[in-house]
Amino acid sequence: MSALYDEIQEVRKRYPPGTRSAVLPALRLAQERYGWLSREAIEEVADALELTPAYCFSVASFYDMFHLEPVGRHTVEVCTNVCCGLLGAQQVLEAFEQELGVAPGETTPDGEITLRAVECLGGCSTPTIVAIDHRYRQSVTPADVPTILEELRNGGD
Ligand code: FES
Known part of the structure; x- marks a missing residue:
């Protein structure tokens, strides 16, 4: 076995x-x-x-947390459910799409980062919630996206 x-x-x-x-x-x-x-x-x-x-x-x-397709070395998961959606989650998701050059569900060509749009992550009081390798970032705005990705690529989160 x-x-x-x-x-x-x-x-x-x-x-x-x-x-x-x-x-x-x-x-x-x-x-x-x-x-x-x-x-x-x-x-x-x-x-x-x-x-x-x-x-x-x-x-x-x-369940959203299970991957039924291969994913990159890192995952960026943007909550697009109601609370986050009311405070700009779609714009946050689009900022990640633009910075990464991939759509939700896709992985960057170098295999490093998979972008996903996910359901409620349970952090509704501080939208928009983005899970970076399962660690939450709160109150994320589109302006935060370049810094978040730079930190991720440099080994932080
Ligand atoms: S709706 Fe985004 S964390 Fe709940």
Whole structure:
């Protein structure tokens, strides 16, 4: 069995037997290991949890935080949900598109940065929220975008 299989068995022990509760942490482990959830990765999770790949895929495809396509070394995720949308999230997203030269869902040609538009990130009181490699930046405006990307490319965030 694979190292992922063993890790999933460890996580599985924390949940009641016979339930599907460990699906989310198992998918997260697979994504951490492979960077994204390929068909093979989802099959590995399903095998470890004794579930069907279709069920695991249905869970993975529901949540924004799971990548079903390869992503760049860094991810920039702009919340475009209601609170952020009311305070200019679309303009922030467009500023990232312009600076990076890619549309949401695409990765820069050098494979470094994937831009994504995502649903509510749970930081609604300080819109617009942008997650840079899963670390939140609050109250982001279009004017902040060049600096954020410069910091990211220089190893900060
Ligand atoms: S709407 Fe953007 S964080 Fe909730």
